[in-house]
Amino acid sequence: MHSDNRAPLPLKLAAAGGLFFLLAPIALIFVYAFTTEEKSFQWPPPGFTLKWIGVTLNRPDVWEALFLSLRVAAISTVIALALGTLTAAAVARSRFFGRETISLLVILPIALPGIITGISLRSAFSLLEIPFSTWTIVLGHATFCIVIVYNNAVARFRRTSGALIDAAMDLGADGVQTFTLVILPNIATALLAGGMLAFALSFDEVIVTTFTAGQQTTLPIWMLEELVRPRQRPVTNVVAMAVVLVTVLPILAAYYLTRDGEHTAGAEK
Amino acid sequence: MSAISPAIFAPRSGPLSRAVDWVIRHPRMFVFLMVLPITLWLGIVYIGALIALLIQSFFSIDEYSGLIVHEFTLKTYAELFRSYNLDIIIRTVSMAAAVTLASAVIAFPIAYFAARYARGKWKALFYIGVMLPLWSSYLVKVYAWKLVLAKEGILNWLFAKLHLTWALEAALALPVVGGNSLSVSYLGTFIVFVYIWLPYMIIPVQAALERVPAPLLEAAADLGATPGQSFRMVLFPLAMPGIVAGSIFTFSLTLGDYIIPQIIGSSRLFIGQAVYTQQGTAGNIPLAAAFTVVPIVIMGLYLWGARKMGAFDAL
Amino acid sequence: MPVREPPPERTDMTDAVTFRGVSRHFGPVRAVDEVDLEIRDGEFFAMLGPSGSGKTTCLRLIAGFEQPTAGHIEIFGERADGVPPYLRNVNTVFQSYALFPHMNVLDNVAFGLRVKGVSRAERLKAAEEALSMVELAGYGSRRAGELSGGQRQRVALARALINKPRVLLLDEPLGALDLKLREQMQEELRKLQRALGLTFVFVTHDQEEALSMADRVAVFAEGRIQQVGSAEDIYRRPASRFVADFVGSSNVIPADFAGVGAAGQWASLRPEDITLDPAGREAVVTGRYFHGRVVKLALDVGGQALTALVAPRDDLPDAGQATRIAWDPARVHLMERGS
Numbered sequence: 001m002h003s004d005n006r007a008p009l010p011l012k013l014a015a016a017g018g019l020f021f022l023l024a025p026i027a028l029i030f031v032y033a034f035t036t037e038e039k040s041f042q043w044p045p046p047g048f049t050l051k052w053i054g055v056t057l058n059r060p061d062v063w064e065a066l067f068l069s070l071r072v073a074a075i076s077t078v079i080a081l082a083l084g085t086l087t088a089a090a091v092a093r094s095r096f097f098g099r100e101t102i103s104l105l106v107i108l109p110i111a112l113p114g115i116i117t118g119i120s121l122r123s124a125f126s127l128l129e130i131p132f133s134t135w136t137i138v139l140g141h142a143t144f145c146i147v148i149v150y151n152n153a154v155a156r157f158r159r160t161s162g163a164l165i166d167a168a169m170d171l172g173a174d175g176v177q178t179f180t181l182v183i184l185p186n187i188a189t190a191l192l193a194g195g196m197l198a199f200a201l202s203f204d205e206v207i208v209t210t211f212t213a214g215q216q217t218t219l220p221i222w223m224l225e226e227l228v229r230p231r232q233r234p235v236t237n238v239v240a241m242a243v244v245l246v247t248v249l250p251i252l253a254a255y256y257l258t259r260d261g262e263h264t265a266g267a268e269k
Numbered sequence: 270m271s272a273i274s275p276a277i278f279a280p281r282s283g284p285l286s287r288a289v290d291w292v293i294r295h296p297r298m299f300v301f302l303m304v305l306p307i308t309l310w311l312g313i314v315y316i317g318a319l320i321a322l323l324i325q326s327f328f329s330i331d332e333y334s335g336l337i338v339h340e341f342t343l344k345t346y347a348e349l350f351r352s353y354n355l356d357i358i359i360r361t362v363s364m365a366a367a368v369t370l371a372s373a374v375i376a377f378p379i380a381y382f383a384a385r386y387a388r389g390k391w392k393a394l395f396y397i398g399v400m401l402p403l404w405s406s407y408l409v410k411v412y413a414w415k416l417v418l419a420k421e422g423i424l425n426w427l428f429a430k431l432h433l434t435w436a437l438e439a440a441l442a443l444p445v446v447g448g449n450s451l452s453v454s455y456l457g458t459f460i461v462f463v464y465i466w467l468p469y470m471i472i473p474v475q476a477a478l479e480r481v482p483a484p485l486l487e488a489a490a491d492l493g494a495t496p497g498q499s500f501r502m503v504l505f506p507l508a509m510p511g512i513v514a515g516s517i518f519t520f521s522l523t524l525g526d527y528i529i530p531q532i533i534g535s536s537r538l539f540i541g542q543a544v545y546t547q548q549g550t551a552g553n554i555p556l557a558a559a560f561t562v563v564p565i566v567i568m569g570l571y572l573w574g575a576r577k578m579g580a581f582d583a584l
Numbered sequence: 585m586p587v588r589e590p591p592p593e594r595t596d597m598t599d600a601v602t603f604r605g606v607s608r609h610f611g612p613v614r615a616v617d618e619v620d621l622e623i624r625d626g627e628f629f630a631m632l633g634p635s636g637s638g639k640t641t642c643l644r645l646i647a648g649f650e651q652p653t654a655g656h657i658e659i660f661g662e663r664a665d666g667v668p669p670y671l672r673n674v675n676t677v678f679q680s681y682a683l684f685p686h687m688n689v690l691d692n693v694a695f696g697l698r699v700k701g702v703s704r705a706e707r708l709k710a711a712e713e714a715l716s717m718v719e720l721a722g723y724g725s726r727r728a729g730e731l732s733g734g735q736r737q738r739v740a741l742a743r744a745l746i747n748k749p750r751v752l753l754l755d756e757p758l759g760a761l762d763l764k765l766r767e768q769m770q771e772e773l774r775k776l777q778r779a780l781g782l783t784f785v786f787v788t789h790d791q792e793e794a795l796s797m798a799d800r801v802a803v804f805a806e807g808r809i810q811q812v813g814s815a816e817d818i819y820r821r822p823a824s825r826f827v828a829d830f831v832g833s834s835n836v837i838p839a840d841f842a843g844v845g846a847a848g849q850w851a852s853l854r855p856e857d858i859t860l861d862p863a864g865r866e867a868v869v870t871g872r873y874f875h876g877r878v879v880k881l882a883l884d885v886g887g888q889a890l891t892a893l894v895a896p897r898d899d900l901p902d903a904g905q906a907t908r909i910a911w912d913p914a915r916v917h918l919m920e921r922g923s
Contacts, residue, residue, distance in 0.1 A: 113525015
């Protein structure tokens with residue numbers, strides 16, 4: 001939907017105001033990371049310093065939490081990529097009994113509040129006497145990461161004309177060759193985008209994690225502890241800024257990856 | 270062109286090739302193998318855990334020993350209807366409804382502008398402006414609002430500079446929603462909820478609006494509709510599935526959240542907090558389980574209604 | 585209609601493709617229903633029919649994208665039951681061309697050789713040759729998206745032919761081209777088929793295209809073959825009302841009215857075979873439509889509606905006027921089936 005008319009002023013103001021509302025708090029994070037004030041959230045900041053960045057870099061607890069988060073996010077993303085792609089291929093390419101159920105099933109972990117996923121996994125762990133570990137966190141994360149990859153992949157599969165797969169097989173490519181030479185190159189950017197978003201989602205997740213982590217501390221759990229009982233305000237400010245930076249880059253990359261693929265591959269007329 | 274080559278090539282050898290050929294010859298088996306992992310993972314692990322939780326909601330806790338009685342009872346559900354617990358449910362649902370409504374109102378102009386007027390660089394800016402807060406760390410966003418709403422923070426400073434402190438105080442003096450300061454009032458909780466879930470509303474609304482063909486609005490104008498009428502009678506009804514789709518997120522996410530009201534808000538509990546404390550410190554898994562059934566039921570009804578309105582196409 | 589060589593003589597050679605009682609049902613939908621068909625080696629065979637008539641499904645059955653739910657298909661005498669597409673020495677030119685968007689033109693053309701393990705240098709050389717055959721030499725480094733519709737069509741053709749298939753399947757390959765280009769490609773395809781001596785199976789819904797290009801035509805409707813025969817056969821001697829109507833919109837009239845048979849039988853009378861004749865039957869013109877080369881007259885002959893195509897003249901009767909018409913009973917074809 002596009003119009004050549006100019007937008008009415010009230011609409012412009014409302015849209016600009018909305019964008020400001022969305023972005024201003026994030027900008028604030030960047031200012032507070034450099035404040036000299038240690039005890040409160042005073043505005044305007046009395047002065048600026050780079051000192052807290054150095055202090056944060058020397059904090060082993062922050063590093064440990066960061067590494068656990070990265071590990072969990074990496075494993076969850078790999079699992080989500082495998083399961084999400086397979087499911088998307090089946091749902092987009094064929095009709096079978098239970099197809100609707102599966103597409104609903106995949107959405108369920110994000111349609112239901114995270115707390116439900118968290119508590120049900122936790123009670124299942126305790127019923128089955130499974131001790132908390134990296135893998136219990138991964139189990140929870142992969143469950144809701146699948147849908148991210150699935151959504152990206154299914155959209156691309158639908159846009160990739162089925163005739164391409166027919167054409168590859170017609171020209172003599174077997175299942176494996178068709179996958180590696182035709183399907184994969186056509187869905188690669190969608191998978192990369194889905195994978196990065198899944199990574200960002202897992203890296204950031206806190207609600208399910210509080211139920212499946214036990215005594216382990218991921219970066220978001222470290223943040224949460226600081227939010228509930230602030231002890232290290234300046235360090236928290238710096239960590240918050242770092243987290244924003246880490247999530248911004250994959251989003252920008254995912255945007256550029258999916259932007260170009262908007263035409264239907266292989267169905268040009 | 271030699272006409273001697275065979276019309277049908279010989280099947281290939283090698284175990285992998287043979288397996289691939291076999292699977293291709295059996296498309297049903299192929300699909301089965303493709304959906305098997307997801308079925309095992311979500312269908313058994315995830316749904317299994319959900320069902321196990323639901324079963325526990327039919328158990329009860331012995332009031333004296335604090336142990337779980339593994340016998341079927343509806344006692345725990347009855348407990349949900351005690352005034353204290355009922356208040357929690359009503360409080361949460363009202364908050365979810367208010368947040369959803371406010372998100373829709375704020376999201377619409379942004380989505381409308383992005384879909385209808387923004388092009389090129391502006392379109393990219395709007396996209397990133399929505400995606401950035403959507404994908405930024407949830408906790409960092411909550412933290413940012415702690416900075417904004419703090420007594421010594423930027424918002425109070427701004428109100429003071431504009432000589433509007435009286436307005437803020439008047440808002441905080443309101444019964445129920447007010448409080449000592451924004452960071453310990455329902456008003457504060459509400460603002461943060463709206464902020465955090467707003468992108469989830471903008472995206473489906475914008476998607477729905479993008480799909481409205483421009484000639485449709487021209488047709489409405491051609492048939493004599495004023496801009497206001499074509500908005501009310503053409504554009505808004507067509508955007509409605511997008512709003513409903515967005516409301517699924519805002520409603521569901523608010524219902525289940527327990528961190529925002531814990532950090533910014535009064536000490537009165539929301540459903541998420543009740544679940545968390547019941548299963549954690551209180552050790553009352555049956556009541557926690559029964560509490561989780563509330564959002565499931567509400568969302569079930571909500572999704573059923575949304576499906577009827579065709580909202581799933583706008584996701 | 586251009587004069588052309590007679591179709592290849594039927595010999596005791598094996599047929600290129602044979603359908604024996606082939607059905608393909610999708611649930612309750614009978615896309616292809618008990619089809620028997622022989623496509624001879626080296627002929628240009630057209631499958632003609634409206635959309636949903638089963639012609640494309642038949643093509644997909646030959647290619648191996650679909651498997652019959654009943655009956656079986658032979659390709660040069662070999663049973664093709666369950667054989668996947670990549671083990672069939674048959675190639676397809678797709679309706680939308682299905683060029684791989686992530687490869688350039690040369691890699692597209694070389695794809696079939698690549699998956700067969702032909703070395704890079706060899707396959708690229710073969711691809712260059714195939715491209716010059718379709719007059720696209722030098723286009724190898726372009727992407728499919730940078731080509732015009734006609735050029736894509738040629739690439740798709742080269743990509744299929746490089747594999748030296750025994751049968752080439754073409755699924756509405758000219759549908760996306762404009763009229764001029766389509767006529768040019770029709771001629772080129774025909775030439776190419778003769779030069780290669782290859783069996784072409786061509787699916788189209790355009791009856792003129794089928795009649796002008798093919799040695800033989802099969803007319804499809806509702807999953808069944810209505811008639812198989814030479815273009816001349818199909819046009820002059822339609823077997824059924826459907827064929828008469830679909831191919832060249834014939835007048836289907838009671839045989840006794842046409843003056844060739846008994847009551848209860850049906851006959852086909854081509855609109856161009858009706859002439860204005862002062863000695864003929866009385867008719868009322870109910871409509872007159874100028875079509876350029878011809879004028880279409882809607883007529884009412886004693887309650888029977890007829891359509892006639894006549895050469896434009898200044899003294900043609902107008903709508904509402906009476907006139908007289910005639911036809912040569914020899915041009916009337918008595919049909920086997922009225923339905």
